[in-house]
Amino acid sequence: MVLIKLAFKGSNVRNTPQVRSDNESEISSDPDEKMIVERIYKAVMEQRLAPNTKLSEASLCTTFGVGRMRVRRALLLLSSQGIINLHSNRGAYVACPDKSEAKDVFEARMLFEPPIVKLLAKDPSNEGLVLLSEHIALENAAREKNDRTEVIRLSGEFHVKLAQATGNSFVLRMMRELVTRTSLIVGIFGSSDNASCPEDEHAKILDAIKTGDPESAVQLLTSHLAHIQGGLDMDTRMQPQDDLASILAPA
Amino acid sequence: MVLIKLAFKGSNVRNTPQVRSDNESEISSDPDEKMIVERIYKAVMEQRLAPNTKLSEASLCTTFGVGRMRVRRALLLLSSQGIINLHSNRGAYVACPDKSEAKDVFEARMLFEPPIVKLLAKDPSNEGLVLLSEHIALENAAREKNDRTEVIRLSGEFHVKLAQATGNSFVLRMMRELVTRTSLIVGIFGSSDNASCPEDEHAKILDAIKTGDPESAVQLLTSHLAHIQGGLDMDTRMQPQDDLASILAPA
């Protein structure tokens, strides 16, 4: 499979001439690199990769079937997003936020998310809101199927899509970072699945937005965040799982 | 010079044992890389490096006296922060935000900065506020000396220190990104020095915070941001300067 890819890339046909599309405001234009980053990012988001898990270059090379350089660049990108930590001459480890960082993340979300929902509630005709309704349907479906990782992922993604509905790329980018870090923190300090089952809080928030009630929306959001934060057990930390990366198999 | 450095690094004395200090929540633990990123970052912030300026690997290698690998990693980090854009097989260019991005940045700042100053105004005893007073003194000094680049840098850094005063690392990180992008935008669309001379608006904002008047502080801040945005000329763009990088000389 990999060989096919490389053959395509090395062939003389210019099927994908990588035309200079400056609109691509993406981090990396390389599909391989992006894929590696996405896979690890997703595994962290879904709490399948526990904090402090070591990501050795060799294992990543074999699992992804790419050279060391790609893996190295992907790790650097992940570290710049705070998803992993690079230790000199010691390797890459999944980030493990401490209590102080956890406090900062929730404080930042308490500060930044209210303006977002307030803005959305002031324009309930926003077309991005239909995506949120669909999203909540997905959440319910995953919850009924007891698909734990999917519930966790969708639960965080709701807030990302909330930011996405503003149509502002920077708002989206920042909410992504905050949600990712929140996911890590819930993975570390989360007592059982308490924090990952917000019942129908998301639906309530969306309803308040759609009915054009900013105050209620903000109120529901803040209590939702407080609920998540309150569900954390700040004293017992999860162990760093040490298995190899068969976790990163499918898309 | 380079050889001396390498000799130090390769020597057997463990003068800097690079002890695993996990508190270092920094992007890169490598001093060289950090230095390169900082130098380019600063040059962009001070608008000495114009948008669309090409940053070839070779020139950066010679100016910084490091190998190609370090330069490559630094460029990747800068691109992940949106400061430069990497084009496949074509090199690295200083980012050049368009009108749409400019709109998004100011919209995001209008959304996120008010909660910050509101928070600060609710606790005027905050010790971080003394740094802001000192900062305004620096701004005035630089303005009297007609030190253009310094004025630009300090003008942006005021908002960063505003975020820093919250003591929240994520708030700081996000404001850094927004201010950096703002600096780029002002460099592109800024008509003359209109946007970089906020008179004493910063001082007024700080006063409102210190007197514990959140409403006034927010009001002053929003009008300040609107003032900057209004000073932009969205139709005439700066040319990409094409000189080599003697711009990156001193610290």
Added chain:
DNA sequence: TTGACAAAGATCGTTAACAATCATGAAATA
């Protein structure tokens, strides 16, 4: 003169080998 085409040069992407560092475990000593 202008346009297209081709070759040369420059720049970036990739790979593989080497060097340096860290982790592991055995052996020796107290």
Added chain:
DNA sequence: TATTTCATGATTGTTAACGATCTTTGTCAA
């Protein structure tokens, strides 16, 4: 037996050479 020391193996950091792609320049023909 516990502890230290040292040697071995594994992993990361670095370099240099090679290959691919793009840009530029020069030539030829219309």
